[in-house]
Amino acid sequence: MGEYLPTIGLEIHAELKTRTKMFCSSKNDPDEKQPNVNICPVCLAHPGTLPVINREAVKHVLRVGVALAGKLADYTEFDRKNYFYPDLPKGYQISQYEFPLVSGGLLNGIGITRVHLEEDTASSIHDEESASTIIDFNRSGVPLLELVTEPVITSAEEAGIFARELQLLLRYLGASEANMEKGEMRVEANVSVSRSDLKGVPRSDLRLGTKVEIKNLNSFRAMERAVAYEIKRQTETLERGGIVVQETRGWNEGKQVTFPQRTKEGSADYRYFPDPDLPSLHLSEVQDFSTEALSVSMPELPWERRRRYLALGIKKEDAATLTSEIALSSYFDDLVAEIPSSVTPQAAANYVTNDLVKIIRDTAGRDTLDIAEIPVSVRNLSTILRLVTEKSISSRIAKDLLLESAGNDKDPEQVAKEKGLLRVSEGGDLLQIVESIIAEHVSVVADYKKGKLAALEYLVGQGMRATRGAADPEALKKLFVEKIG
Secondary structure (H helix, E strand, O other), X not given: OOOEEEEEEEEEEXXXXXXXXXXXXXXXXXXXXXXXXXXXOOOOOOOOOOOOOOHHHXXXXXXXXXXXXXXXXXXXXXXXXXXXXXXXXXXXXXXXXXXXXXEOXXXXXXXXXXXXXXXXXXXXXXXXXXXXXXXXXXXXXXXXXXXXXXXOEOOHHHHHHHHHHHXXXXXXXXXXXXXXXXXXXXXXXXXXXXXXXXXXXXXXXXXXXXXXXXXXXXXXXXXHXXXXXXXXXXXXXXXXXXXXXXXXXXXXXXXXXXXXXXXXXXXHHHOOEEOOOOOOEEHHHOHHXXXXXXXXXXXXXXXXXXXXXXXXXXXXXXXHHHHOOHHHHHHHHHHXXXXXXXXXXXXXXXXXXXXXXXXXXXXXXXXXXXXXXXXXXXXXHHHHHHHHHOOOOOHHHHHHHHHHOOOOOOXXXXXXXXXXXXXXXXXXXXXXXXXXXXXXXXXHHHHHHOOOHHHHHHHHHHHHHHOOOOEOHHHHHHHHHHXXX
């Protein structure tokens, strides 16, 4: 088999968080369960209605452009993208073609071609039992960001990493929740494979293969599997001497294969032309849309926060976990400000990224949450970390206290005192426990006297068990050595 080079470009749509839809005053509510309630004559395309541009949606896209270090448009306009489909009431979609809001930029080392703004379609709901399709127009006209990458991605894994980073960016900017399971973020992958028998020729100079677009990708894992499958399918086709057809393919999650849907359209098929009902925009005339004004409003971005955590001595994988959820990283920042200097940020990160995350997932039952939903207060976790650092409790007791603090604001130190969990390093009670264990485990004591050090560790373990982890293991070991002689 010859050498084949995959090339992938992504087209990603994300519904924007605005109070109203893109061109009308109907409510933009992705959580609405009742169909066809957030509608009006404009988004239903009644004759004589006129669209009005949503200013906040434009600002969201421009802020994304600033984050990507892209070029913000001075002049922009909206175009009509003409095609017929049941979920498109006007018979055309208002989008942008020649003058996008953002050109260029970079994310995760992947070049961005453009970021533009358009309106979403209605939702088509297919009923297999009745073999019918019904339309819910609640989503019709919702503002939609579309980001197109350069065709420079080389693997399914790289595509997945890029899409996840974009989702995180949109959430940090407050532009979109980008939940794929709700359809708030949708990914389409353009995949081509070309044969390269030219040694030493730069990849940029090689001809690309025939592009195939994959739709119906409703999760990152589905996108990665679909891209990997399509690379394999195209490679095998070329290896057999076949021809890859330019087309749109769907993804069958059950069978784990792509399948043909229709011949791929070109831009000419959509007959783009400027929408006569919408004014063109000179963004430099709007002070709030200047790069300087937008930059002032920018939050700390995901990659900036990761760098800050690494500078604190946080491990790379923990920094990635902390930044993957805004609420979690905000909680961690509050915790670092609260903990005493004796507790290192990495020690705090260990408990947050492992024990606390497990509690959060078990409690919330979902991935996205608000900081108010984190069931252990910053104060209580800070207290637990201090007790561990002071060696007042063991790490095992710390985990138990953390679990008990979930949904309970009682002081963990007081709980430890009441339950006798504070570490014991001396005293008559500890001595009595040591003497009792020696009396109960005569054969183990004999093994230790014969030089078997594992026997001493067993005795210490029994002491820790008897004190429910409250004893100082070093103090226990010292007492056992002294009493056995």
